[in-house]
């Protein structure tokens with residue numbers, strides 16, 4: 001077969017590889033491929049016949065207006081503060097609940113909390129408003145609820161899936177149960193916890209504009225979007241969406257870095273595979 | 274080391290286990306006696322030989338205190354009960370903590386045993402030297418070859434001052450050169466102390482004979498060609514009595530080859 005031969009002897013050079021299945025590209029080739037798609041997207045954007053989409057230039061201008069005259073900076077900061085608090089509480093609550101599943105007594109509780117994710121947020125606004133008195137606390141609670149129910153589900157699953165052999169290994173070394181929990185359950189799944197966090201921060205970020213819409217008094221980027229919507233400022237809305245996207249990607253990247261710093265071994269495992 | 278010759282170091286008596294309604298172990302009994310040689314530090318190496326699925330791993334788990342037998346007893350030196358953590362166990366898949374480096378895996382074992390920090394570091398360094406891991410001290414398990422993982426897993430088990438070490442199939446999946454290395458490593462580790470005892474589980478007859486002073490063969494009975502569930506020690510071979518232990522190049526001798534043929538024939542019938 002000529003195909004098999006090509007694999008064995010000379011490897012097809014450069015860009016041709018991008019069109020063969022299951023190949024790994026060199027950095028340069030990969031960059032070229034990415035550049036192609038970016039340019040293609042931009043061309044499509046500008047050349048699209050229907051005009052619901054503002055041009056890149058219009059969006060750029062809108063971004064400037066928002067930043068300089070409508071306080072996009074402070075609003076963004078408000079939103080970031082919200083996601084930070086909610087993430088903090090999510091991590092504390094979810095990890096505690098997930099780790100405590102090593103005690104059979106708590107498993108039904110955690111199972112129950114995990115099931116609450118099917119409730120969704122809309123119906124909870126009223127009861128949570130009564131509990132928190134609304135405002136900032138309400139938003140933190142809503143967002144934490146939205147993130148934590150999913151985080152607990154995934155993380156408790158990770159804990160449940162730890163193979164028995166890992167516990168046996170530590171027992172044979174004479175480790176006590178507390179140390180086993182620390183080494184195997186907490187540290188052993190830390191890379192998975194960071195992965196979960198990454199997913200849930202992304203989810204939280206996607207939910208945040210909605211949550212900010214529920215209680216608009218403190219502002220935030222979600223409240224800002226609703227404002228621009230009301231005034232049919234399309235370019236401004238797209239500018240805000242762009243900001244949300246870029247900040248979201250930046251947070252995701254930061255989580256990736258955090259993962260590499262906390263658990264350098266996890267990345268090695270992936271490369272080895 | 275003071276030890277009375279012939280002292281019983283491990284007494285496995287009528288150990289039985291049933292799993293999921295199937296009898297796995299049906300009264301496994303054997304003893305490990307301290308081997309004494311004048312002027313030579315001699316540990317014990319005992320091979321448990323048996324076909325795949327016969328119950329070797331289950332038996333080791335019981336010896337390590339991980340599982341309790343349905344019946345029978347396991348006693349250590351002076352008749353003490355063997356508690357979980359007092360017996361080293363190198364599992365077949367060489368588990369290591371993947372978030373810890375080679376060095377850190379060893380040091381953890383020392384810390385768990387309550388060794389002084391300085392001793393822990395010193396012993397870990399020495400073991401890494403012995404096991405050719407010094408250059409890999411700061412590598413994570415994911416960065417190690419199979420052989421390096423295995424050596425780190427063995428080193429981790431012998432970090433702690435324990436005298437009984439169980440090894441589950443340490444010879445399987447190795448190329449001939451690696452096999453010879455691991456085999457001599459087993460003997461070396463055993464001979465670090467008079468009271469050291471290594472129980473090696475294997476289905477490799479030749480290597481079992483080379484490394485051990487005693488070979489126990491685990492097998493099930495047959496009745497009318499059908500296997501009767503439940504393994505026990507079917508045969509035991511005292512390699513010392515036969516003059517086949519502690520000899521360099523013993524595997525070339527006529528006696529060795531004859532015994533190997535005999536054991537192989539028995540093994541086929543199991």
Ligand SMILES: Nc1ncnc2c1ncn2[C@@H]1O[C@H](COP(=O)(O)OP(=O)(O)O)[C@@H](O)[C@H]1O
Pocket residue numbers: 292293297323324325326327328329330331332
């Ligand atoms: N948890 C279990 N439940 C039921 N049967 C088991 C279990 N673990 C092992 N067995 C059975 O016990 C027998 C012995 O297993 P094992 O000790 O692993 O064999 P080996 O001698 O190859 O190490 C096998 O037939 C296996 O199917």
Ligand SMILES: [Mg+2]
Pocket residue numbers: 329330331365441442
């Ligand atoms: Mg086995």
